[in-house]
Amino acid sequence: MKLYYSPGACSLSPHIVLRESGLPFTLEMASTKTHKLADGTDYHTINAKGYVPLLELDDGQRLSEGPAIVQYIADQVPAKALAPAAGTMARYRLVEWLNFITTELHKGFSPLFNPAMPEEAKALFRARLGERFAWVDSQLEGRQHLMGDGFTVADAYLFTVSGWGKYVGVDISGFKNLGAYLGRVAARPAVQEALKAEGLA
Ligand SMILES: N[C@@H](CCC(=O)N[C@@H](CS)C(=O)NCC(=O)O)C(=O)O
Numbered sequence: 001m002k003l004y005y006s007p008g009a010c011s012l013s014p015h016i017v018l019r020e021s022g023l024p025f026t027l028e029m030a031s032t033k034t035h036k037l038a039d040g041t042d043y044h045t046i047n048a049k050g051y052v053p054l055l056e057l058d059d060g061q062r063l064s065e066g067p068a069i070v071q072y073i074a075d076q077v078p079a080k081a082l083a084p085a086a087g088t089m090a091r092y093r094l095v096e097w098l099n100f101i102t103t104e105l106h107k108g109f110s111p112l113f114n115p116a117m118p119e120e121a122k123a124l125f126r127a128r129l130g131e132r133f134a135w136v137d138s139q140l141e142g143r144q145h146l147m148g149d150g151f152t153v154a155d156a157y158l159f160t161v162s163g164w165g166k167y168v169g170v171d172i173s174g175f176k177n178l179g180a181y182l183g184r185v186a187a188r189p190a191v192q193e194a195l196k197a198e199g200l201a
Pocket of ligand 1: 009010011032050051052053064065066067102
């Protein structure tokens, strides 16, 4: 498999999951700024949506959308328990988290990275993200991970988007459960390897 990624972008989530899975994969950088690969290829010719992540499977199929990609990877290695089995209530709980992270957190951050977004609008997005993170913090009370004891793909995604606050003025340092949780996730060898490979650690 090949993962198209950009350093520190939401593609860090499937990157972490690939390393957690133990499956062989390669990385191809597709900068979110230039939309070009290292050899100058226009990334739009590979993914017409123009964004990362994109996972190229060994049979040549290409899968986009982070929440779909991480579930695909998890389902290749059921013994790793990166996602509960399909069809179980626990799996719908995982999808509930992934959908929350992608719509309420990830896409709450996106306008803050947009230089054309007026400051007044950014303040509204920051306030909304603060409310959302406060709720996440409450959910982590007494829990090691989002789904309970074990690490799942939802943790890779939450870890990834939580790391963006420092770049765009969303202060999450007051959320104690979240802070302890992010420390636990950061300590995982696969997470450290992914951060190093992306030049972030
Ligand atoms: N719906 C997509 C959104 C992916 C996305 O927002 N990717 C950003 C990086 S975090 C990106 O590549 N932006 C550059 C662009 O849209 O041109 C997903 O969940 O995978």
